[in-house]
Amino acid sequence: MANRRHKDTVFKDIFGSEKRKRYALSLYNALNGTGYEDPDALEFNTLDNVLYLGMHNDVSFVIGDEQNVWEHQSTLNPNMPLRVLKYVARLYENLIEKKEEDEYGKRLIMLLTPRAVVFYIGTEDRPDIEIMRLSDSFSGSGDVEVTVTAYNINEGHNKELMERCEALRGYSHMVARVRAHGDEGMSPEESINAALDDCIGGGIFEEYFVERRAEVADIFMSEYDEERVREIAAKANYRRGHEDGFAEGHDTGFDEGLLAAVKGLVRRCGWSADEAMDVVDIPEDERPRYVALLARP
Numbered sequence: 001m002a003n004r005r006h007k008d009t010v011f012k013d014i015f016g017s018e019k020r021k022r023y024a025l026s027l028y029n030a031l032n033g034t035g036y037e038d039p040d041a042l043e044f045n046t047l048d049n050v051l052y053l054g055m056h057n058d059v060s061f062v063i064g065d066e067q068n069v070w071e072h073q074s075t076l077n078p079n080m081p082l083r084v085l086k087y088v089a090r091l092y093e094n095l096i097e098k099k100e101e102d103e104y105g106k107r108l109i110m111l112l113t114p115r116a117v118v119f120y121i122g123t124e125d126r127p128d129i130e131i132m133r134l135s136d137s138f139s140g141s142g143d144v145e146v147t148v149t150a151y152n153i154n155e156g157h158n159k160e161l162m163e164r165c166e167a168l169r170g171y172s173h174m175v176a177r178v179r180a181h182g183d184e185g186m187s188p189e190e191s192i193n194a195a196l197d198d199c200i201g202g203g204i205f206e207e208y209f210v211e212r213r214a215e216v217a218d219i220f221m222s223e224y225d226e227e228r229v230r231e232i233a234a235k236a237n238y239r240r241g242h243e244d245g246f247a248e249g250h251d252t253g254f255d256e257g258l259l260a261a262v263k264g265l266v267r268r269c270g271w272s273a274d275e276a277m278d279v280v281d282i283p284e285d286e287r288p289r290y291v292a293l294l295a296r297p
Helices: 010-015 020-030 078-099 157-164 166-183 188-201 208-213 214-243 246-268 273-279 284-294
Strands: 042-044 058-064 064-072 113-120 129-133 149-150
Touching: 010 020, 010 166, 010 214, 020 042, 020 157, 020 166, 042 113, 058 208, 078 113, 078 129, 078 149, 078 214, 157 166, 166 188, 166 208, 188 208, 188 214, 208 214, 246 273, 246 284, 273 284
Parallel strands: 064 113, 113 149
Antiparallel strands: 042 058, 058 064, 129 149
């Protein structure tokens, strides 16, 4: 199993690949009402997770005078404005260093205009568009603001956006078919392959699914395992909280649920403990405690 920090999602494979720039460009045009035609107008600059642990995102690129940061999520993270602030700051540091600019000098440094978008594909019922703001985290008013726009890309949502971007519509339909076949009682592997048959047979995003069928099936399977472990953790949190009472149960349940998630990823996916703890967002300073718990018989 590949290192989790480098493991693509299907979304990233479609919209974050140098070979498939045209899909990212079509989605950018659909979001912004622009008419760019040359895929080379878009330049990816996604940060390398090996160098910047904890600073990963799905797709990052420059087009025109804009720095775009895209994230694909099955669980909407309310801290995205904070993450975007840190991520864009790192990108600006790279830009200033590359251009040998002096941030303490008298000349104004011109920066790329940041644009941050989340594409939500989870099962929770959410509106078509949501705006998250850094100021939502403040106890009072502040002088710094970051906004992130979240689009619900499940089937039936943001229909105009889907009509303008065939690739996004195809991805959304694929996810919907995987879930539908799972509800019919198929195994994850059967659901994924049946959904691919549906899409290819129906001419939905056919070129990509035919070209990348084996890879798409493998990536979807990994995503399914990760999502299932997250659900296990959530259920453990809920159950433990009720058993021990809200105050105590919150802390204890949190530990037990995340520990169950880490164990599941290590056992089911063959990941290391560090890779599993990356997935469930366990802070660095808490990891030694989890490592000790994992070592117990």
